[in-house]
Amino acid sequence: MIRWCAYCQSFLGESRPYDNPAFTHGICEPCGTKLERGESLKADTEPVRALFRRIITSAKLGDESTCADVLVEARALGLRNDSILVGMLQPALYQAGLDWQGARMSVAAEHRFTGWCEHTFGLLAQVRRRAAPIDMLILQTPGNVHTVGPRFVAVALEARGMSVEAVGAVLRFDDMVGLVRKLEPRIVGFSCALPGTVPVAMELIARLRAALGPELPNQYVVSGYAFRHDAAAQPRVSPGVEVMYDLESFAAAA
Numbered sequence: 001m002i003r004w005c006a007y008c009q010s011f012l013g014e015s016r017p018y019d020n021p022a023f024t025h026g027i028c029e030p031c032g033t034k035l036e037r038g039e040s041l042k043a044d045t046e047p048v049r050a051l052f053r054r055i056i057t058s059a060k061l062g063d064e065s066t067c068a069d070v071l072v073e074a075r076a077l078g079l080r081n082d083s084i085l086v087g088m089l090q091p092a093l094y095q096a097g098l099d100w101q102g103a104r105m106s107v108a109a110e111h112r113f114t115g116w117c118e119h120t121f122g123l124l125a126q127v128r129r130r131a132a133p134i135d136m137l138i139l140q141t142p143g144n145v146h147t148v149g150p151r152f153v154a155v156a157l158e159a160r161g162m163s164v165e166a167v168g169a170v171l172r173f174d175d176m177v178g179l180v181r182k183l184e185p186r187i188v189g190f191s192c193a194l195p196g197t198v199p200v201a202m203e204l205i206a207r208l209r210a211a212l213g214p215e216l217p218n219q220y221v222v223s224g225y226a227f228r229h230d231a232a233a234q235p236r237v238s239p240g241v242e243v244m245y246d247l248e249s250f251a252a253a254a
């Protein structure tokens, strides 16, 4: 579930069940304090729902000339980059993934939808190079088709003050080793969209541990949709590898 403040429309975070991208409304701390002080606040859950509907409609049409307009609308609501990414684009993509899985959306329609979200994301994300040492390096697991998830996480965590580098492409093993040596991340994460990619990530982590030795990085994590299906059995991970279920777990690991 995607949680928003019903009063100021700020994005609060995600909550279980993670495999349900529906919106739910709560109250943020500043609004809670205002209510306690007896200040008048008006709950209105409609603006974010309306914006989300607009995103879904625009993405289905795949008209990339609408991406900038949607962002202008989001900014007018006071939404920050990480709120737009994690609170809007991520559940939209997730919903599209569910529709595709359930054969309610064709492959072509899903590509159009994803392309629209990627374009919007590209307008939001700024290219920045981080100097070593960084907090986290997120690597792509071979077999992953969608590359947007790790970049979402990177932007959202950067908004929370972490230095994160996310690599969209699948790297050769030697290049992974080289990048870890260059960026000196405290945490190395692998993104696993499908359960079948989890054993691949486990093998890569074992090889990285052997190649890099114990000093760096000091933590390996995995994340992604493979771990977000509450109903399904959780994929097994190796000892010492942590699963990050949502942004809060990433922030806690930092």
Ligand SMILES: [Zn+2]
Binding pocket: 005, 006, 007, 008, 009, 010, 027, 028, 029, 030, 031, 032
């Ligand atoms: Zn609020």
